[in-house]
Every structure is written in C-alpha cells, then in structure tokens.
Amino acid sequence: MKADWQLAWRRFAVMLVKELKQLGRDRVLLAFIVYAFTADIFLAASGVSLSLNHAATLVQDMDHSPQSRELLSRFQSPYFRMDGSVGQDTAALAALDQGRAMLVLSVPPQFGKQLAGGQPTSIAMQVDTTNSVLGFLATSHAQQIVSQYGLESAMRRLGLDDKAAASLPTVQNDIRVWYNPNQQDSWFMGVAEMLNIATVFAVLLPAAALVREKERGTVEQLIVSPLSPFGILFPKVVSMTGVILCGVALSLFLILIPLFAIPVKGSLLLFFALSGLYVFTTAGLGLFAATIARNLAQAGMLSILILAPMLFLSGAWTPPEAMPVWLRGLMYASPLHYYLDIAFGVLLKGQGLAELQPAILGMSGIGLLVFGSGLLLFRRQFG
Amino acid sequence: MNLQRILAIAAKEWREIVRDRLFFSLAFVVPALLMLLFGYGLSLDVENIPFAVVDHDRSAASRDYAYRFIDSRYFRFHGYAGDERMAGQLIGSGEVRVVLVIPPQFGKSLAQGRPAAIQTLVDGSFPSRAMTTKGYVTAINAAFSLAAVAQAVSHATGLSQQDALAQLTPIALESRYLYNQSVSSIWSLAPKLIMVILMLSPPFLTALGVVREKENGSIFNIYASNVSRGEFLVGKLAPYVAISSVNILLLWLLAVLLYQVPFKGSLLFFLPATLVYVLCTTGIGLLVSVLVRTQVAAMIVTMVVTMIPAVLYSGLIIPIVSLGSGARLVAQLMPAMYYTDIVVGCFLKGVGLLSLWRPLAILAVYACLLFAIGYRLFSKRPNT
Incomplete structure (x- = not known):
C-alpha cells in the first residue's frame, strides 16, 4: 500500500518537473507572463477610468448676464471641464463631430431677464452619447446643477433667504458608498484585470500544454508509460496553477498593494487558496478544449470561444441585472463570475469562508464537472 | 516577386486551412458568435x-x-x-x-x-x-x-x-442626445464590437498559421526553396486576409440587420478602410509569429497584445479622453483607437473620407510599418 502511494508521488513529481522545465525553456512566453501580471495590470489600474471626469464642455452664452455666468460657472471639475466658448451653432457641432467636446451648453438671450422676472426659461444642452453611460452621467449631473440653481434663484425671488430655506421640508440624502468610499477606479480595474489575466493563462496554458503533446506525438510516449490519464493531466494542471499563482502574487505584492493601496481586508491565505481552486477549475475548461482539438490552431480558436464570453460576461463589465435572462443563466456557468465575488469579497469586503460559501460551492461544482468530463474524454481518446 | 509562386503558396495555405474543417469553420463561427454574445450580453445600462x-x-x-x-x-x-x-x-x-x-x-x-x-x-x-x-x-x-x-x-x-x-423650477434643461438619440447601448456598442472582433480574430489566425510551420518544421521546405521572403509572407497571409474580409461583411450585416444600427456613412469608404484595419491587425499577428517560436507563446502573446488593449484602450467601454496618460499612450500606439473613430464615424455620424482621412492614413502607415518590420525580422537563414 505504502509503496503504491510513494510510486504515485514519484510519478507526480517527475511529471511536475518535466512540465515546469518545458515551460521555463520558452523564454518569450515567460517574459510575457511576467509582463502581463505586472506592466499590463499597472496600466489598467492607473489609466482606465469608467467614471465621468473632466468632460470637455463648451459654452455658447448668448445672454451674457450675471445669471448666465453664475449658472455656467457651476459646471466645474471633477465632472466637467470648461474648454471655452463657441459663437456659432456650426462651430459647436463641428467640435462635437470631431470629438473635441463632449457637451455644449447654450444659454438663450433674455435668460437672465426671464429668470429675474419669474418667467419659465430654458437652457439647451447637446451631449455626445456615443458612450451611453457617460452621456447619462453628464445629463444627470447637469440636471442637478441646473435645478439646484433654479431652486435657489426662485427662493430668492420669493423672498425666502437662507435662514428660511433651512427650515423648508427638504430631504437631505446622505449617500455612503461602501467598500470603496472614494470610488477609486484603480481598485476595481486593477483587481478585475488581474483576474482576467489569470483567467486567460488558466485556460490557455494547460490547453496548449496538452495539445502540444498531441500534435508532436509525444502523448503516445506518455500513454505507453505506466501513467494513468489522471496522472498525465493532473501534474500539468498543478504546475500551471503554481505558475499562475506566482503571477497573481507578483501583481498583488508588486503592483496592486504598494502602488494602488488596495486594502486587503480579508485573509490573504484564503484568497490564494481560493485562487488556486479557481485556476484549477478554469484549467479544466482548457483541458476540455484540448481534448476536442487535434492541433494547436484549433485549440486556440476554441479557447477564444471559451475565454471571450467568460471575460465579458463575468459581471465585471455588465451588471448581471441588466442582462437578458438566458445570458444570466450562462453567466452562472462561468467560474469567473464566482471568482469575482470571491476576490472582491476577500480583498475589499473582508469576507470569510461563511459569507463566500455559495460562491465557493458554485465554483467547485463547475470545476468538478468540467474536470471530470475532460478526464473522461481524454480517457476515451487514449484509453 | 513572382506572382506564380505567391499563388502557389496561397493555394497551399488555403488548402491546409480548408482541410482542417474545425479550424476553418471556427474562423467564421467565432467572430459571428462573439458579435451575438456581446451584442446581447454586454449592456452597459444600469437598470433593475x-x-x-x-x-x-x-x-x-x-x-x-x-x-x-x-x-x-x-x-x-x-x-x-x-x-x-x-x-x-x-x-x-x-x-x-x-x-x-x-x-x-x-x-x-x-x-x-x-x-x-x-x-x-x-x-x-x-x-x-x-x-x-x-x-x-x-x-x-x-x-x-x-x-x-x-x-x-x-x-x-x-x-x-x-x-x-x-x-x-424656473429653468428647464433641454438635452439633445447626439449620435445616439435613444441613448440605447446597442447602437453605440455594435460598431465598436466590429472593431474588437476584427482586432482579435485576424492576428490569432495569422500568428497560429505561421508559427505552426515553424514548430512543425515544415518551414524548412520554404527555407530550402527558391521562394523569397516577401513572396512567402504575401502568399501565406493572403488566405487569412481573405477570411477576415468575409468576416467584415458578416459582421456588418449582423450590425445592420440584426441590431438595426443605422449605417449613415458610405460602404465605399467603410469597406476599404476596414480592410486597411484588417491588414493592420494581420500585421500584428505576423510580427508576433516572427518573434516567437512556439504556438503556445504565439497564442498567449497575441491574446495579451490584442484582446486586453482592444477592450480597455480602444474606446469600447472607456472613452479615450478619460484614460490616464500611460494608458492613453498605449491607446495611441494601438490601431484600435483609430479604427474606432472610423467605424463610429461611418455608422453613427455619417462622416466620410473628408473628416476621417487622418485615422485612415495612420492605419495605413501602421500596416506598412508592421509588414516592413515583419519582413525585416523574418529570415530564411535562422540562427538555430
């Protein structure tokens, strides 16, 4: 019994060393793994912001009254950036066409006079909504500024001064944003990018490692050896998991924590343990593709087919609430969806095993299913 | 350059692609499927x-x-x-x-x-x-x-x-939404999806095709033949460009017919401009395949240099103006950003060559540069 166990361990160790050596000799590949886990994550975290800041704004003030100046001066950073004024409609349109401005505000003549006289008036805003989210945010912020100003000037005209205004039945809404109080995009972008990169490697590396053996014919050698199918596949996945976890550690300790001050609220041990589980699970998907494919080109196309939906539909870009029902179902089949919950839960929310239980169960369930069927397919092919 | 030799190489490559039926069908299925999946799934609207x-x-x-x-x-x-x-x-x-x-x-x-x-x-x-x-x-x-x-x-x-x-409420704010009157996501999304998908699939196909010969050793037939470097590269890449050209039409049809995105520009400008873009992305694949030796590395390098920039630094999700300076530099180094201008201009704004000549020229220069570097680095006399 004991000898069996030792033999299995030795076989495993030999295969593991073989896989690591094979990976280590591909220098270009190694360099790219390091690049992806450091420089690429740094760029994503430092540069990419999904929120509206400094939207280029042009004004077309045809009134030139104190009121119009006062209102326009309220369009300020961080949301807006005044880029000067334009005279004509055509100039404004040209600026929007070429993408030099995102919004143009026009104040009609007589605006100040009408406002002072208590007549209803209006100002016009043209928004470039090529990006619909930012278009919405810009409109909503502008609406807030305009109605606030309108309310204040109406109060003044009705003879209600500041003290009287304080005793009006207004509703103050105090909004608190949890987990990321300043809504720093770098936290979200950095972590999300790290997860994406880990996913790319977790699918591609094991898939490539297996198909390469098939294409070159070395898989025949493995099959005539006393290794079981599991004994062939398992060390491959373990070695790649190790490499990817090193990459994750690299990006976490070299980039995300020192440079972007991501607060690690939960246990790092838990995070790495669950990351290991995740990479293992996702590697199952890669192996699945590798058993179907006969050469690397096919494996590559199949992995794109697996990866792209996983990355896009994980819930990081698109809120699950906004997806059609059938796609939401598909999302629950993607391990990245659970890993996203886990990573943000442990790193930002400080959650432990108890809170993450459903996500962990979901992820392991998918992992077992995929890994099992991959093994079954492989055994049928070469058994 | 001998036309006959180029044709021979192209025919050989074409036959190889077509005989690998799974690969051949995936070359068309993957782009179309991505378009469907993202078109329905990648909604940026925050609702419910x-x-x-x-x-x-x-x-x-x-x-x-x-x-x-x-x-x-x-x-x-x-x-x-x-x-x-x-x-x-x-x-x-x-x-x-x-x-x-x-x-x-x-x-x-x-x-x-x-x-x-x-x-x-x-x-x-x-x-x-x-x-x-x-x-x-x-x-x-x-x-x-x-x-x-x-x-x-x-x-x-x-x-x-x-x-x-x-x-x-004495002041009303009259907002006019330009280019996308209903602020619906799919109109702004579908044209950019064409950009992303054409950034992903051509380099992938190309890189795998060239490196496969290297890794299998069949490239020694080329080294030993009288085919010149240029002839080999042109013949080799032609079938992949042809596949991608069919995909251009496919994606355009999906955008216009399925997602009903209005196409305000002219096809006569859009199609050639898109072809230039495809040449660019094919050139990226070529460059990767010249630099790496194994297909695994080719796959991963292409993935990292195309997929992530195509999503993050192209204006798909985040407009270029709100990128930080480092990321903006990356964006300006990639062709995706310039093509985004073209595709959005053609679909939603209805502008043509007059206002889009600049990104088009940059793309053309980009493509020439990539092919020139690929040509320089590809050697029939490898060191090893």
Whole structure:
C-alpha cells in the first residue's frame, strides 16, 4: 500500500518537473507572463477610468448676464471641464463631430431677464452619447446643477433667504458608498484585470500544454508509460496553477498593494487558496478544449470561444441585472463570475469562508464537472 | 516577386486551412458568435438595481418615499429589511446594491416643515456602477424633496401646488442626445464590437498559421526553396486576409440587420478602410509569429497584445479622453483607437473620407510599418 502511494508521488513529481522545465525553456512566453501580471495590470489600474471626469464642455452664452455666468460657472471639475466658448451653432457641432467636446451648453438671450422676472426659461444642452453611460452621467449631473440653481434663484425671488430655506421640508440624502468610499477606479480595474489575466493563462496554458503533446506525438510516449490519464493531466494542471499563482502574487505584492493601496481586508491565505481552486477549475475548461482539438490552431480558436464570453460576461463589465435572462443563466456557468465575488469579497469586503460559501460551492461544482468530463474524454481518446 | 509562386503558396495555405474543417469553420463561427454574445450580453445600462429599504419611521411619507424608488424602472424592490445589520449583510452578499435607511420621525419632520435626512448605502465594489446608481438616487431624492418644498411653499404663499412647483423650477434643461438619440447601448456598442472582433480574430489566425510551420518544421521546405521572403509572407497571409474580409461583411450585416444600427456613412469608404484595419491587425499577428517560436507563446502573446488593449484602450467601454496618460499612450500606439473613430464615424455620424482621412492614413502607415518590420525580422537563414 505504502509503496503504491510513494510510486504515485514519484510519478507526480517527475511529471511536475518535466512540465515546469518545458515551460521555463520558452523564454518569450515567460517574459510575457511576467509582463502581463505586472506592466499590463499597472496600466489598467492607473489609466482606465469608467467614471465621468473632466468632460470637455463648451459654452455658447448668448445672454451674457450675471445669471448666465453664475449658472455656467457651476459646471466645474471633477465632472466637467470648461474648454471655452463657441459663437456659432456650426462651430459647436463641428467640435462635437470631431470629438473635441463632449457637451455644449447654450444659454438663450433674455435668460437672465426671464429668470429675474419669474418667467419659465430654458437652457439647451447637446451631449455626445456615443458612450451611453457617460452621456447619462453628464445629463444627470447637469440636471442637478441646473435645478439646484433654479431652486435657489426662485427662493430668492420669493423672498425666502437662507435662514428660511433651512427650515423648508427638504430631504437631505446622505449617500455612503461602501467598500470603496472614494470610488477609486484603480481598485476595481486593477483587481478585475488581474483576474482576467489569470483567467486567460488558466485556460490557455494547460490547453496548449496538452495539445502540444498531441500534435508532436509525444502523448503516445506518455500513454505507453505506466501513467494513468489522471496522472498525465493532473501534474500539468498543478504546475500551471503554481505558475499562475506566482503571477497573481507578483501583481498583488508588486503592483496592486504598494502602488494602488488596495486594502486587503480579508485573509490573504484564503484568497490564494481560493485562487488556486479557481485556476484549477478554469484549467479544466482548457483541458476540455484540448481534448476536442487535434492541433494547436484549433485549440486556440476554441479557447477564444471559451475565454471571450467568460471575460465579458463575468459581471465585471455588465451588471448581471441588466442582462437578458438566458445570458444570466450562462453567466452562472462561468467560474469567473464566482471568482469575482470571491476576490472582491476577500480583498475589499473582508469576507470569510461563511459569507463566500455559495460562491465557493458554485465554483467547485463547475470545476468538478468540467474536470471530470475532460478526464473522461481524454480517457476515451487514449484509453 | 513572382506572382506564380505567391499563388502557389496561397493555394497551399488555403488548402491546409480548408482541410482542417474545425479550424476553418471556427474562423467564421467565432467572430459571428462573439458579435451575438456581446451584442446581447454586454449592456452597459444600469437598470433593475436590486435595493432594500430599512424603514424606521413607517409613516405615510416614508412609504411614499420608498414608492418613488419601487416605481422606478432603474430599481427593483427586493424587500424591507429589519435593521441596518441585516441590510449590511444583504449588500455584503451582493443580493442588493442599494439600501435606503429612513430614520424615525422622517414623516413628522416633513409635516412640520423641517428638513429630514435619509441615508443611502451603496455597494461600491464596481465604481462606475456605483456612480450611476448615485446619479439615480440623487435624481429621485431631488424630485421628492422638490415636491415637499412645493407643498410647503403653497401653504405659505397660497399658490396652488402646481404653480408653486413651476415657480421653484424656473429653468428647464433641454438635452439633445447626439449620435445616439435613444441613448440605447446597442447602437453605440455594435460598431465598436466590429472593431474588437476584427482586432482579435485576424492576428490569432495569422500568428497560429505561421508559427505552426515553424514548430512543425515544415518551414524548412520554404527555407530550402527558391521562394523569397516577401513572396512567402504575401502568399501565406493572403488566405487569412481573405477570411477576415468575409468576416467584415458578416459582421456588418449582423450590425445592420440584426441590431438595426443605422449605417449613415458610405460602404465605399467603410469597406476599404476596414480592410486597411484588417491588414493592420494581420500585421500584428505576423510580427508576433516572427518573434516567437512556439504556438503556445504565439497564442498567449497575441491574446495579451490584442484582446486586453482592444477592450480597455480602444474606446469600447472607456472613452479615450478619460484614460490616464500611460494608458492613453498605449491607446495611441494601438490601431484600435483609430479604427474606432472610423467605424463610429461611418455608422453613427455619417462622416466620410473628408473628416476621417487622418485615422485612415495612420492605419495605413501602421500596416506598412508592421509588414516592413515583419519582413525585416523574418529570415530564411535562422540562427538555430
């Protein structure tokens, strides 16, 4: 019994060393793994912001009254950036066409006079909504500024001064944003990018490692050896998991924590343990593709087919609430969806095993299913 | 350059592609499938945000306030929560993204004409989503607050409530949405998806095709033959460009027919410009395949240099103007950004060569440069 166990361990160790050596000799590949886990994550975290800041704004003030100046001066950073004024409609349109401005505000003549006289008036805003989210945010912020100003000037005209205004039945809404109080995009972008990169490697590396053996014919050698199918596949996945976890550690300790001050609220041990589980699970998907494919080109196309939906539909870009029902179902089949919950839960929310239980169960369930069927397919092919 | 040799290489490559039936069909299926999946799935609209209410007041006013959110199509009511601790758990587990906490005495304060406070908790794990949510919450709160003030003013001045409201909102904001009148995501998304998909699939196909010969050793046949470097590269790449050209048409048809995106520009400009872009991305594949020796490395390098920039640095999700300086530099080094201008210009803005000659010229230079570097680096006399 004991000898069996030792033999299995030795076989495993030999295969593991073989896989690591094979990976280590591909220098270009190694360099790219390091690049992806450091420089690429740094760029994503430092540069990419999904929120509206400094939207280029042009004004077309045809009134030139104190009121119009006062209102326009309220369009300020961080949301807006005044880029000067334009005279004509055509100039404004040209600026929007070429993408030099995102919004143009026009104040009609007589605006100040009408406002002072208590007549209803209006100002016009043209928004470039090529990006619909930012278009919405810009409109909503502008609406807030305009109605606030309108309310204040109406109060003044009705003879209600500041003290009287304080005793009006207004509703103050105090909004608190949890987990990321300043809504720093770098936290979200950095972590999300790290997860994406880990996913790319977790699918591609094991898939490539297996198909390469098939294409070159070395898989025949493995099959005539006393290794079981599991004994062939398992060390491959373990070695790649190790490499990817090193990459994750690299990006976490070299980039995300020192440079972007991501607060690690939960246990790092838990995070790495669950990351290991995740990479293992996702590697199952890669192996699945590798058993179907006969050469690397096919494996590559199949992995794109697996990866792209996983990355896009994980819930990081698109809120699950906004997806059609059938796609939401598909999302629950993607391990990245659970890993996203886990990573943000442990790193930002400080959650432990108890809170993450459903996500962990979901992820392991998918992992077992995929890994099992991959093994079954492989055994049928070469058994 | 000998046309006959180029044709021979192209024919050989074509036959190799077609005989690998799985690969051949995936070359067309993958782009179309990605277009379908992302078109339906990648919605950036924030709607149906699940929220819960903690109502310590239980007055008519507090219910009225909650109903403003329940009735909104942006929010989906998850239920009342007993206290803040339960609400915190709901946010932690991701079941709701927003919790409204209405304090005791909320209705009484308003009835007596005093200001009242509400607390809103928002899940900030996804900052952009939190921003949008804050925008909705603020807007609904402002409307409620204004109605309450109007009621008080009408009491004080004797105006009718409607008149008071009109008095309090003297300025209307007339917004005009340009280029995408309904602010619907799919119109702005579909053209950019063409950009992303054409950034992903041509380099992948190309890189794999060339490196495969290297790794299998069949490239030694080329080294030993009288085919020149240029002839080999042109012949080798032609079938991949042909496949991608069919995909251009396929993607355009999907965008126009399935997603009903208006195409305001001219096809005569759009198709050649897109071909230049495809040449660019094919050139990226060529460059990768010249640099690496194994197909594994080719796959991963192409993935890293195309997929992630195509999504993050192309203006798909984040407009170039709101990128940081480092990321903007990356964006300007990649062809995707320039093609985004072209594809969005052609579809939504209806502009042509006159305003888009600059990105087109950059793409053309880019393509020439990539091919020149690929040609320089490809050697028939390898060191090893």
